[in-house]
Amino acid sequence: MFFRWLKRFLPRGLYGRAMLILLAPVVAVQLVVSVVFLQRHFDRVTEQMTRSVAIPLGYLLDEIAAAPDPGAAAARGGTLGAALGFTVTLPGDPVAEARLIYDLSGRSVVRTLHEVLPAVGGIDLAGDTGLVRLAAATPHGPAEITFRRARVSASNPHQLLVIMVLAGFLLTVVAYLFLRNQLTPIARLGEAASAYGRGRIVPYRLRGATEVRAAGRAFLDMRARLEQARAQRTLLLSGVSHDLRTPLTRLKLGLSLMDDDEDVRAMARDVADMEQMVDAFLDYARGEWTGAADPTVPADLARRVAGNAGRVGREVDLAVAPGAEAPVPMRARAVERAVENLVQNALRHGTRVRLAVAPQGGGVAFTVEDDGPGIPADRREEALAPFTRLDPARNHDRGGGAGLGLAIASEVARSHGGSLTLGDSALGGLRAELTLAGLSAG
Ligand SMILES: Nc1ncnc2c1ncn2[C@@H]1O[C@H](COP(=O)(O)OP(=O)(O)OP(=O)(O)O)[C@@H](O)[C@H]1O
Ligand SMILES: [Mg+2]
Structure with a gap:
């Protein structure tokens, strides 16, 4: 107490x-x-x-x-x-x-x-x-x-006290300087760990006292093992996807040679779906959200995404804040892909779709809203995980994919020091906000 x-x-x-x-x-x-x-x-x-x-x-x-x-x-x-x-x-x-x-x-x-x-x-x-x-x-x-x-009184009795306080002060300053050298490695370790959490690998050198070195070594081991796991997953995923492509192509060819009846057309649609999923796996495995960041105008990026939707005959309301015309360093291809995923989800589940882009902090925020059924608050975490499709039956007739769209968008946001948050839209459906912190160019 x-x-x-x-x-x-x-x-x-x-x-x-x-x-x-x-x-x-x-x-x-x-x-x-x-x-x-x-x-x-x-x-x-x-x-x-x-x-x-x-x-x-x-x-x-x-x-x-x-x-x-x-x-x-x-x-x-x-x-x-x-x-x-x-x-x-x-x-x-x-x-x-x-x-x-x-x-x-x-x-x-x-x-x-x-x-x-x-x-x-x-x-x-x-x-x-x-x-x-x-x-x-x-x-x-x-x-x-x-x-x-x-x-009757000793002269200058306070001298001892003055010397003591001065010496105490001096020793404290010296101790502080030594202490700082001990604390800096801990702060460095924290920086390296949080940078890795945001998807960046910064060089980290073991320094400081034994315990700090031990913690640092554990961190480096962990980072190496995570990287290894990621590389393995990527290899597996891209291997499987790649190998699936050849038989899929053969299937497609075979179907195109068959009589054009209802069953065959249905099968051809399934094969096309599978092909799309395999492509999504490949993209996810390649992890195109790492690489160099270039200054990009967020408003242009949003216009491109809205234009793509327009080309397949779907309308997207675009709201561009004036500040969004200023370039922000980002990995443009990855971000475009993430926003595209959000817009495609919204188009799939709703009829009205709004895409807004506005500066936020030193970075930028893309907000996608729709008037569909939305995602209940307790399932949003789940929806962000890779390979999860909520209510697969519902999705299927709407052409649901591999369940990677939100996972990729979230990964892209994280690698830009931002995040993807799901919420309720004023339109009645889902509101997905993708924020990016400005990366330093290069
Ligand atoms: N705008 C939305 N409204 C309602 N539900 C949504 C919306 N966006 C996503 N969801 C739900 O979240 C699940 C995961 O979405 P995600 O984009 O990750 O995968 P997907 O759309 O099923 O497949 P992919 O994007 O890989 O083609 C979806 O299956 C769907 O159930
Ligand atoms: Mg999707």
Whole structure:
């Protein structure tokens, strides 16, 4: 409970936490040493010094008391006081007790003087901080005695504290510099991992402490294995697709030689569907979403996609935001393919289709909407996975494909540092938003 509350005030970043771990003991040691030092020095040392001053002071007061008359007492006090380092005025003014609030050692001076010499009355440490002025009762009236403060207090007692704080500060700076070298490799590892998540392989060199190196090595192993798996999948997929093409072509040829009746036409349609699917597999396997990015005008790309739909006699409402005329670095072929997939889905499931393109952040967003049945919220994740077709029966008469369209679009978005999100459209059907972060050209 308490720790959770405390957590809110603790730094979140690794740097902040490391600094806290570093600073907390340094500050604690300084505090402890300061308190102990103050106690010892101001109390004990001051007390000892005051006791040694109280001896000649007591002797002086005794001598004054022993004088036969006030005149002799004043004379004796004057000469003896001068010899012992005291200025004596007899009779003197009354002295009020006074001490500055931060004069910590003064407390000990006052306490000790009162304790050792009962004749001492008021003690003034505040009037002139370089002097101690006190009143003492004598048989010849009150005497006023002054001596240097340095005789009862150590000089420059704060020096140790100042040196300690300075040294602590210096050591902290040095420790911070060393620490930064330890933390940078962790940050690098994070960058490499998140870049890979966005489909980019950045060079990563093992650096830093053993544990960080171990984590880095694990990451590199994982990345290599994922890459290997991807290469294998690609190989398999393209191998199978490629090998299927030849018998498909033969089938097509055979069908074209047969009599032109209803059954044969149906079979020819199935073969054409299969051919299309095989082509889709091949495209997906080739993974054309990697490669160089070139500056491309998003509005032109959207116009091309809408034009393609127009050529097969389907209307697409196009909404181009003014900012979409500025070029954005992207892999144009892959992006066009992704948008095309979204538009084709919309055309297949709806009658009205809207394609909007607008700048977003440093990149661009393509939004495709339709008035079809849409996809229920709990099945959207599933629809994005490769080779999944929701409700295959429904799709089939609408010419559904391999179930790769959304997977490819999502992969393209991810490789551009963006994402594909499915939602509800105001038109009544699905709303698919493809966002791309601006890639650096090259
Ligand atoms: N606009 C849409 N409206 C309703 N359902 C959709 C829409 N777009 C996609 N879906 C559903 O999501 C599933 C997956 O779509 P995806 O584009 O990945 O595959 P596909 O269209 O079946 O095949 P392919 O695109 O490879 O030819 C589709 O089978 C369909 O059920
Ligand atoms: Mg599709």
